[in-house]
Structure formats: C-alpha cells, structure tokens
Amino acid sequence: MTTASERTDAKPAVTVIGLGEMGFALAGAFLDGGHATTVWNRTPDRAVDLVARGAERAASVRDAVAASPLVVVSVKGNATARAVLESAGDALAGRSVLNLTDGTSAEARAVAEWVGDQGAQYLHGQIMTIAPGIGGAESVIFYGGSDAVFGQFKATLQLVGGRGTLISADAGVPALYGMAVHGTMWGALNGFLHAAALLSSEGIETRRFLDDARPSVDALLGFLPVIADEVDRGEYATPYGALQHHRPSVEDLVRESEARNIDAEFPRYTLGLVNKAVQNGHAHDSYSQLVEHFRKK
Numbered sequence: 001m002t003t004a005s006e007r008t009d010a011k012p013a014v015t016v017i018g019l020g021e022m023g024f025a026l027a028g029a030f031l032d033g034g035h036a037t038t039v040w041n042r043t044p045d046r047a048v049d050l051v052a053r054g055a056e057r058a059a060s061v062r063d064a065v066a067a068s069p070l071v072v073v074s075v076k077g078n079a080t081a082r083a084v085l086e087s088a089g090d091a092l093a094g095r096s097v098l099n100l101t102d103g104t105s106a107e108a109r110a111v112a113e114w115v116g117d118q119g120a121q122y123l124h125g126q127i128m129t130i131a132p133g134i135g136g137a138e139s140v141i142f143y144g145g146s147d148a149v150f151g152q153f154k155a156t157l158q159l160v161g162g163r164g165t166l167i168s169a170d171a172g173v174p175a176l177y178g179m180a181v182h183g184t185m186w187g188a189l190n191g192f193l194h195a196a197a198l199l200s201s202e203g204i205e206t207r208r209f210l211d212d213a214r215p216s217v218d219a220l221l222g223f224l225p226v227i228a229d230e231v232d233r234g235e236y237a238t239p240y241g242a243l244q245h246h247r248p249s250v251e252d253l254v255r256e257s258e259a260r261n262i263d264a265e266f267p268r269y270t271l272g273l274v275n276k277a278v279q280n281g282h283a284h285d286s287y288s289q290l291v292e293h294f295r296k297k
C-alpha cells in the first residue's frame, strides 16, 4: 500500500504545522483541494474540525514531517518555526519546507540556512491576505527560495493563493516585499485619516469627500510608476511638481490643521522633509528626491 508520504501524483500529501487562524485556513484549502493533509498543532484541540473534514492529526512534529513531502509551517514568529522544525530531527532530510511565518528578512534567511543544513529544501512565503482570503483566485503570496520546490508544488500552492509568484531565489526577499506593501499602505492611510480628521472638523463626511475627489485620489496610484522610475534612476530633476511647489501646499496643510486644533504632527513631519531637501539644494527636484533622506541612517 502506498503511504501518504510516498505519493508523487499531482496531489502530493501536505503537512501543515501550526493551526492558528492562518494555518487552519491553509490546511482547509489543501483538504478542499483533495490533498491528503496531516496536521500538527501545539494545542492539539485546534485540529478537531480539520480531522472531521478528513485531516490526519500527527502525534508529534516528527510524525507530521515524516507524513508528507511538502511541510507547511505557519506559527507565530520564525524563532518558533525553527524550534518546532528542530523537534522533527532527521525526519526533515529530503523534505520540502514552505515557511509561511511572518518576520524579518534576516529571520527568514536564518531559517532557510538551517533547513538547508538539515538536508531539506526551503521556500519562504509572504501571505498578503487575511485568513478568509486563503484560496482566493486574487490572493497574493510572494515566494522566495527554492525554484525546484516552487515548480514541483506549483499546483498545490495555487490552492492557497491564486496569485502566488516566485520573486527571488533569496528566502528573505518576500518579507521585504510584504513590508514594502504594508509601509506604503500605512503611509497612505495615515495621510487619509489625517485628511478625514481635517474634513470632519468641518462636518464633512469622509465618504462624501471620497466620492467627490475620487479621480484625484485614484491618480496617486497611477503616479507611483513615475516615482519608482525616478528612484531607480536616481535622477530627480523635474520641470513640474518640484519640491518648491509642494512646500507652500504642505505649509497650508500644517496651518489649517493647527487652526482647527487637530493633530498636525504628520503634515509637520512631511514639511520637515521638504524643507530639508529644499535647503539642501533640491528645490527643483521631484518629490521622489526625498528617498535620499530615508536612505541615510
């Protein structure tokens, strides 16, 4: 009889270690996709519903790793991911490990190196959706690490996110991509929420503003490729929209915020960046020149 670990068909057996909100969703997607799925969680009870749906519950990490060629890890923190995998001992050799645990790029690389030392292949994934989005055709996952693992399990990986892309042979790069998206998001959201406070101080609903100003707000995203090209080239000179033209508008925003007694720290920070760049001779440069400020420690 063929055991789950020996299956080499189009639906290889999968092990999921860690059944928190995310791991539970991942295991569910593999089960729904028809894969033999083995699960392990520190708190065993979290596997009950998955077992009812057809999953095998392993008694130990070692058994879980031994059960499948593809071992998916989703726990809190890469130190935990490493510690859990360590308890598999020599069962790791020959396995493909897909670590979907968030952390820094250095942490991901350290786990990758250690897994490689155990004779296993490694792929790191940065999930860009919340758990209910797992399995969605539009759900994005950035992968970095073994090209061979990505290729071998491509159809299986599609089950968790339809828009999974191998972006690098380096296991640390997906974390950077994730942070770059989130950093952009938080910056934009801070600006938007400050704007919402400004508007509500006048009794204007944020939604009404968005409906009226939608073309202007949407145009921001369309502007990003221009900014990206300037940053990549390191050439910032521009005939239009130079920092000297941004400055009075940012000053207005600061003064308006102060006059309305709403927090002005965020626009004041922006004004500080613009002032510094102008003082350093970049009045005629594009806003993208500010990347040089962030590049310096």
Ligand SMILES: NC(=O)c1ccc[n+]([C@@H]2O[C@H](COP(=O)([O-])OP(=O)(O)OC[C@H]3O[C@@H](n4cnc5c(N)ncnc54)[C@H](OP(=O)(O)O)[C@@H]3O)[C@@H](O)[C@H]2O)c1
Residues within 6 Å of the ligand: 018, 019, 020, 021, 022, 023, 024, 041, 042, 043, 046, 074, 075, 076, 077, 080, 084, 100, 101, 102, 103, 127, 128, 129, 130, 131, 132
């Ligand atoms: N939830 C999301 O929507 C989402 C979205 C994107 C990315 N992620 C990432 O996915 C990963 C898992 O997140 P989650 O939301 O599933 O977290 P969670 O619901 O808090 O679950 C945490 C998991 O880690 C396990 N764990 C924690 N400490 C452990 C230890 N010392 N030894 C063994 N297992 C341990 C927990 O086991 P117990 O059950 O025994 O506590 C549980 O399985 C994280 O890196 C998170 O950033 C999550």
